[in-house]
Amino acid sequence: MAAPDAATLDRIAARVLALPPAPLRLRIAIAGPPGAGKSTFAAALVDRLGPEAALVPMDGFHLDNAILSARGLLPRKGAPETFDALGFVRMVERLSTDSEVVIPGFDRARDIAIAGAAVVAPSCRIAVVEGNYLLLRTDPWRQLAPLWDLRVLIAPPADILESRLIRRWLDHG
Numbered sequence: 491m492a493a494p495d496a497a498t499l500d501r502i503a504a505r506v507l508a509l510p511p512a513p514l515r516l517r518i519a520i521a522g523p524p525g526a527g528k529s530t531f532a533a534a535l536v537d538r539l540g541p542e543a544a545l546v547p548m549d550g551f552h553l554d555n556a557i558l559s560a561r562g563l564l565p566r567k568g569a570p571e572t573f574d575a576l577g578f579v580r581m582v583e584r585l586s587t588d589s590e591v592v593i594p595g596f597d598r599a600r601d602i603a604i605a606g607a608a609v610v611a612p613s614c615r616i617a618v619v620e621g622n623y624l625l626l627r628t629d630p631w632r633q634l635a636p637l638w639d640l641r642v643l644i645a646p647p648a649d650i651l652e653s654r655l656i657r658r659w660l661d662h663g
Contacts, residue, residue, distance in 0.1 A: 520644065550593060
């Protein structure tokens with residue numbers, strides 16, 4: 491995937507740095523559909539913001555394939571109902587109340603969530619959270635709305651999304 495536009499990154503970084511400081515840490519939402527470039531953009535933003543920023547991906551909250559199979563949801567993996575949405579909401583809440591927050595990760599090659607894969611350290615003053623459903627207006631996702639200090643929607647045209655998703659799945663065999 492192409493690198494994010496430097497001017498856009500600079501503009502968003504400046505907006506983040508202009509926010510009033512939070513008592514513990516700011517929570518920045520980077521949302522968009524699959525293939526939009528959220529992960530790439532969020533990682534580049536964290537780099538721009540420096541050592542006080544941390545990347546917090548939503549993907550670690552995928553339900554396990556065994557649970558999805560038992561619920562008949564495995565073919566829809568990645569849809570809103572295939573995540574531990576309430577667990578994710580609680581984690582985002584904790585980013586503003588707990589000095590250290592242990593977060594899960596996701597191994598795309600093995601298609602599994604990994605508990606305790608990373609730590610948002612006490613030194614982190616800006617949590618850049620990325621995921622598909624951060625701005626979704628249905629329960630339980632809507633509980634996230636008041637938690638964000640800044641929201642960024644990445645929304646490329648449908649033809650770009652389609653080509654990126656096809657490439658992603660071809661690359662995964």
